[in-house]
Amino acid sequence: MLFETLFLLLPVAALSGWIMGRRQLTKKDPRFSDIPLDYLKGLNFLLDEQPDKAIDLFIQMLEVNNDTVETHLALGSLFRRRGEVDRAIRIHQNLIARPTLLPAQRAHALFELGQDYMKAGLFDRAETLFGELVESSPHSEQALAYLLDIYQQEKDWTNAIKIAQRIAVKTGKSFNDIISHFYCEQAETAYKQGEPARAMKLCKKALSINRKSVRASLLEAQIEHESGNENAAIRALKRIEQQDADYLPEILGPLLHCYESLGKPEEMLVYLRDILARHDAISIMLNLSGLLQYYQDDETAEAFIEEFLHHRPSLRGMDRLIDINIKHAKEPVQEKLRILKSVTSQLLEDKPVYSCHICGFSGKTLHWQCPGCKRWDTVKPIQGVEGE
Ligand SMILES: [Zn+2]
Known part of the structure; x- marks a missing residue:
């Protein structure tokens, strides 16, 4: 519908531009006699259902002057939103090429062109344009936001940090949560490249600006564990309960590895009981029941799961309970449990x-x-x- 409306508006816009132009033009101006012909041609293309040619013609006709700049800008952004980026780029480049443009109009057109380039995936060109606009224009703040977007998409974390810091200063808002992720990204890269000391430094940096960075704690724990510093790794992992308890399921695997490396898996049992008193997460219960099965017996684990499921129903808990029972059941109950198990497995898959x-x-x-x-x-x- 939008497109149809645009078609209806284009001749009107073009005609009004022509009338305005006509008032200003003298009879000597050669453009004067061209316009009505182009206008008719455009209409003809529309009637022949060649909208591409019609639109191009109308754009050519729509003379750029201070009265029609806004129309051009509106058309350009309309085309961009419709995904017709090439056409939007042409309109905006055409505008910028005009020497008579006022500085504010020029800045606006450049800002629009930057967005066209973004949409077209031409990040290098967008980066140059937004870089210019950041320095002195009414679009400075939005240009910074686009630059931040570009650097994140390009995984250029050094520049992303710089821009986020500039936005923070300009807006007075904290960007520390996001900046800490950028440091974590750098830390992960350093660690993958075999530089654990540099990675650790970047983790600490992330934590220094955002002490609630779960990601930094997890990475720090991984580096410490793989360097054989189990106690330091355990401290980093246990910190996560205070940082954001929603991520507790993430620490269970690595924590068990640390305790096993220390030869003290029973301490994992103690810790799990401790945090389960404060957070009734299913994954904590499942880990604990697994340890109970291993270090004590199936009956203890079963009784523990049953009690937990009373106040915290869970599909995964039920699945585990069926697992334990299948082992000890006799036919025909065992067959029935197998059917139940296939249902829970499918549901969880x-x-x-x-x-x-x-x-x-x-x-x-x-x-x-x-x-x-x-x-x-x-x-x-x-x-x-x-x-x-
Ligand atoms: Zn989302």
């Missing part, structure tokens, strides 16, 4: 483990930046009957 509380994106991998809405720290382990 395609269940996402993490979801974004802003856009609803879900999956089986923990993303620090949501792939759906690109926000940081919004993807978390799913809680509830079907969660964790």
Whole structure:
């Protein structure tokens, strides 16, 4: 519908431009006699259902002067929003080429062109334009936001940190949560490149500006564990309960590895009992029941799960309970339990483990930046009957 409306408006806009132009023009101006012909040609293209040619012609006709700049800008942004980026770029480049443009109009056209380049994936060109606009223009703040977006997409974390700091100063808002992720990104890269000391330094930097950075704690623990510093790794992991308890499911695997490396797996049992008193997460219960099965016996684990499920129903808990019972059941009960088990397994098979509380994106991998809405720290382990 929008497109049809545009077609209806184009001749009107062009005609009004022509009338305005006509008032200003003398009869000597050669453009004077061209316009009505082009206008008719454009209409003809429309009637022949060649909208591309019609639009191009109308754009050519729509003379750029101080009265029509706004129309050009509106058309350009309309085309960009419709995904017709090439056409938007042409309109904006055409505008910028005019020497008579006022400085504010020029800045606006450059800002629009930068957005066209972004949409077309031409990040280098967009970066140059927004870089210019940041220095002195009414679009400085928005240009900074676009630059931040570009550097994140290009994974240029050094520049992303600089720009985020500039936005923080300009707006008076804290960007420390996001900047700490940029340091974590650098830390992960350093660690992958075999530089654990530099990675650790960057982790500390992330934590110094955002003491609640779960990601920095997890990475720090991984580096310490792989360097054989189990106690330091355990301290980093235990810190996460205070940072954000929603991420507790993430620490259970690494923590068990640390205690096993120390030869003290029973301390894991003590810790799990301790945190379960404060957070009734299913994954803590499942880990604890697994340890009970291993270090004590199935009956103890079974009784523990049953009691837990009374106040905190969970599909994964039920699945585990069936597992334990199948082992000890005799036919025909065992067969019935197998059927039940196949049902819970199917139900759990395609269940996402993490979801974004802003856009609803879900999956089986923990993303620090949501792939759906690109926000940081919004993807978390799913809680509830079907969660964790
Ligand atoms: Zn999201």
